[in-house]
Structures are given as C-alpha cells and as structure tokens.
Amino acid sequence: GAGVSQSxxxxxxxxxxxVELRCDPISGHTALYWYRQSLGQGLEFLIYFQGxxxxxxxxxPSDRFSAERTGGSVSTLTIQRTQQEDSAVYLxxxxxxxxxxxxxxxxxxxxxxxxxx
Amino acid sequence: AQTVTxxxxxxxxxxxxxxxxxxxxxxxxxNYYLFWYKQPPSRQMxxxxxxxxxxxxxxxxNRFSVNFQKAAKSFSLKISDSQLGDTAMYFCAFMNxxxxxxxxxxxxxxxxxVKP
Numbered sequence: 001g002a003g004v005s006q007s008x009x010x011x012x013x014x015x016x017x018x019v020e021l022r023c024d025p026i027s028g029h030t031a032l033y034w035y036r037q038s039l040g041q042g043l044e045f046l047i048y049f050q051g052x053x054x055x056x057x058x059x060x061p062s063d064r065f066s067a068e069r070t071g072g073s074v075s076t077l078t079i080q081r082t083q084q085e086d087s088a089v090y091l092x093x094x095x096x097x098x099x100x101x102x103x104x105x106x107x108x109x110x111x112x113x114x115x116x117x
Numbered sequence: 118a119q120t121v122t123x124x125x126x127x128x129x130x131x132x133x134x135x136x137x138x139x140x141x142x143x144x145x146x147x148n149y150y151l152f153w154y155k156q157p158p159s160r161q162m163x164x165x166x167x168x169x170x171x172x173x174x175x176x177x178x179n180r181f182s183v184n185f186q187k188a189a190k191s192f193s194l195k196i197s198d199s200q201l202g203d204t205a206m207y208f209c210a211f212m213n214x215x216x217x218x219x220x221x222x223x224x225x226x227x228x229x230x231v232k233p
Binding site for chain 2: 033035045048056089091093105106108109
C-alpha cells in the first residue's frame with residue numbers, strides 16, 4: 001500500500017484477554033518499529049525488526065508482550081493477559097534501509113488505540 | 118542511553134507569527150541524527166525536518182528551521198509564519214548514527230496551538 005497500515009484502529013477489551021495488533025509496512029521497507037504512546041505522552045520504543053529478525057526488543061515492558069514479523073512484511077504485536085496499564089496507542093513505523101546508509105525517516109501508521117477495561 | 122528532553126509541554130502562537138520549540142539531548146556519541154516530527158490530531162506522525170550531527174549548517178524546510186548547537190546538545194525548532202494547520206504535537210527525536218536502522222528516542226512532546 002501507499003502508507004503504513006495498522007489494524008484495528010480501535011480496540012476495547014476486558015482485563016485478562018489477549019489482543020493482537022497488526023502492522024502492514026510500506027512495501028519494500030525492511031525495517032519495522034513498534035512504539036507505544038500513552039495519553040498525552042511521548043513515544044516509548046518497544047521493538048525493532050530488520051527483516052524477520054528482531055535485533056532490538058529491549059523496550060518490551062514484560063513477557064506478556066511479544067511480536068513477530070513474517071515474510072519480511074506484516075508484523076503482529078501480541079499482548080497477553082491485558083492489564084489496564086496497557087491502555088495506549090500502539091504505533092507502527094517502517095523505514096527503508098539502504099546499503100549501510102541510514103535514511104533516518106520513519107513512516108508511521110495512524111496507530112491502534114487499545115483500551116483495557 | 119540517550120535521553121531527549123522537551124521542556125515546554127504546551128505553547129500557543131498567533132497565526133502568522135513565529136514560535137520556537139526547545140529540545141535538549143544527552144549522548145556520548147559523536148555521530149547521530151536529530152529529527153522533529155509532527156503529530157496532528159489524526160495521530161499520524163509526520164517528519165518535519167532532520168539534521169545530521171556532522172553538518173554545521175542548520176537544516177531548513179520551508180517555514181521550518183532548526184538551531185543546532187552541538188556543544189550545548191540543543192536542537193530547537195522554529196516555525197515561521199505559523200498557520201492553523203501547524204496545530205499539533207511536536208516531538209524531538211534522536212537516532213544513533215553508529216548502528217544503521219537503530220531506533221528513534223523521542224522527547225515528551227510540545228503541544229502547539231496556533232490561534233487565528
């Protein structure tokens with residue numbers, strides 16, 4: 001597609017349920033990032049993919065959070081046993097990684113707003 | 118670890134006037150990149166301007182310009198001739214240049230309100 005696509009746009013769930021958030025990056029972008037943005041706050045890094053591998057998953061807040069990327073394209077962020085503090089907007093971004101050149105620009109999706117009741 | 122600080126939670130400006138947003142960062146790296154991103158109410162983050170640390174010349178993009186002070190680790194954004202469409206959250210961000218494809222570290226953001 002023309003831009004980064006995320007689904008669902010909004011998700012309301014009950015505490016303790018599992019949720020999956022999907023990100024479809026810009027075609028050809030090899031780098032993919034997940035960020036979390038709590039209400040009125042900045043962006044908190046969660047995980048970075050280069051192709052299908054995740055060289056940096058240092059931002060995942062607990063073992064309830066996991067992410068995978070298949071075929072070097074679509075990524076899924078899974079939150080198990082959701083808690084109220086997981087409520088936030090989850091943003092996905094992709095970037096074109098040239099041959100050893102950092103382009104620097106991340107292209108963001110519109111995010112998935114998660115509300116845990 | 119790198120940190121990015123934006124000390125102004127909110128700023129307002131009259132249409133057609135100029136506003137300057139401050140950003141400071143902390144790093145031990147010599148090669149890095151700095152960015153300003155805009156997040157309008159639609160939530161989609163948009164790149165406004167970027168600066169390579171090795172470049173002394175300040176970056177400009179139309180009405181947007183930066184004042185990059187490497188020794189002071191300061192990276193402010195100036196919006197000239199403010200327009201109503203500039204109303205948004207603005208985030209300063211840092212990327213380590215040593216590791217290609219590394220993550221962006223964001224500041225807490227500054228909300229800008231342009232008044233008619």
